[in-house]
Amino acid sequence: MTRFTLLLLKKNDTGARQFHFGSFVLFLILFIVTTASAGLGYLFYDQNKKMISQQQVILEQETMHADLQRRIDMFDGREARIEFLEDYVEELKQNAYTSEITLKKHMALMESSILRISRLHDSMCGILSISCVIEGSDQMQPTKEVDWLHNMQKDFDLMDKALKKFALNRKSFEEQAVTIEELQAQLKQMEQNLAEHVEYIEVNQSTIDRLNRKISKATGISLNRKSSKLKSSKSSKGRGGPSLMDYFTLENNEELKQPGMLRKRLYQETESLDLGVSSLEKLSLAIDKNYLNWRQTPSLIPIRSRLLSDRYGKRRDPFTRKWEFHGGLDFIARNGTPVLAPADGIVRLAKRHYGFGKMVELQHGRGFYPGQKKTVRYRTRYAHLSKILVKRRQRINRGDVIGLVGSTGRSTGPHLHYEILINNRRSDPMLTISRFNSEKRLYVR
Structure with a gap:
């Protein structure tokens, strides 16, 4: 069996003195140290717990104090409002009293005026010898003020007619x-x-x-x-x-x-x-x-319809529901509606073209553009047609029918897709249409 021994040496004048401590003493010292450490740790834990409890108590007291202060402020505000309302009610009472006095004065003045009008009315009825609606003994009652005034107006109208008649009769033959x-x-x-x-x-x-x-x-x-x-x-209608x-x-x-x-x-x-x-x-x-330039300017609306389903610019694609650029105007029209040429020109394309379906493209030449002094080169496109009525390189005059409205190509229903290209770049057709057709408005459904 292994034993532990602690040896201490103490030096003195005569030599070194030895002190021996056995294992029992060592374990006793270790036990005392451990017990003291545990006691100190429990003491620190208990003190810390008490400090936390005191802090919570202090926090609750501060919260209660703040709530109490808020209630005191609220009661002070209510007292101020009550005082304000009492002053306001007193002011209303004073205004009501003043208004009542004013009303009595106006009523007295109105009664005096009505009495004068009644006397004048009776006098005029007697002088002109006419049968008045209101007799001299009738008095205005508060419940019949409107009827009395209405009858008085009738009597004065009779007097006016009688005076006019007398004035006309004064002229000699x-x-x-x-x-x-x-x-x-x-x-x-x-x-x-x-x-x-x-x-x-x-x-x-x-x-x-x-x-x-x-x-x-x-x-x-x-x-x-x-x-x-x-x-x-000389017109036969609307004469007069x-x-x-x-x-x-x-x-x-x-x-x-x-x-x-x-x-x-x-x-x-x-x-x-x-x-x-x-x-x-x-x-x-x-x-x-500038006759030729005016004939080549697309000033005519290419279809009789005035309803638009889509304008020029960004829109949600009807198939993908994504935002995409739309390069023209979509006119709502029935299948087979005639499509007109907006200006003189030559047919550049007349065929089926991918998503455009049956399409016609006209090349007009140089024309006028709103807001610019110089002429520009115009081209116009008409897509989703049900039938093409012109051929490539055919010369077209303004107002000629070039095709019929349909729903060919990438389309959800019958309509006309109309584009204007200025100097080979797509432009908003609404600018040209609104400037040259100011009396005709387009509506977006």
Whole structure:
């Protein structure tokens, strides 16, 4: 059996002294040290637990203190609101009292005014000897104020008619005869002036119609809306207006009775018509100088439909549902709807082409573009047709039918895909259509 012995040496004057400690002593020392360490560790653990418990108590006390302070602040705010509401209610009471006094004053004033009106009403009824709706003994009651005022208005209307009748009867028969002779003479003069005026308008209208047709043929831009207000007086529909005698019922009719005054007024009204003719003549001369460029400008909408399913730009592809670029306008139309050429040109392509289906491409040449002084090269495309009605290299005029609407190629239903290429680059067709067809709006469904 192995034994442990601890040997200690102590040096002194006579030599070294030895001290022997056996294994039992060593184990006893080790046990004492271990027990002391465990006691100290438990003591530290207990102290730490007490400190944590005290911190939690302090935290709860701080929370309770903050909650208490919040409730105190809330009660203070409620007291302030109660004081404010009490002041506000007091102010409302004061305003109600003031309004009541004002209302009484206005009621007294209104009663006084109604009494004066009643006296005036009774007096006028007696003087004019008319049967009034309101008798003199009737009084206005608070529950029938509207009826009383309505009847009073009727009586005053009767008085007005009676006064007018008396004023007309004051004229003598001799004065009426003189007036009739003057009116007959003026009627003849006015008929002559009106006939000259109508002839002048007809001449200008024929000039405007001729220039409108010429400009529309060259540019494809309709000017009928602007000239519709100047229709000839010979039209069989929509005729009417004031007669010649109606001019003498106007104010200041003495002015119209003066010689030449009606003629002057009629020709003053034609100044705007003269300006319109002058402007159209200048416009026609400018278009004549660039006739070929205007004929090659795609100003016409290629289909009668005004509904769009897709515009130019980014959109969700109907098949992949991804955002992709759309290079034209999609017009909604029935299958077989005619497709028109928007300008003169030559058929560049007329065949089936991949996702475009049956497609026609026109090459127009140089034309005008909105906002630019220089001309540009135009090409237009028409896709998803059900039938192609032209051939390659065929010459086309504006308004010719080049195909029928369909749903060929990569399409979800009948529609027309319309593209405009400017200098070989795709452009938004809406810019050209909106500038050259300002009276026709397109709608996106």
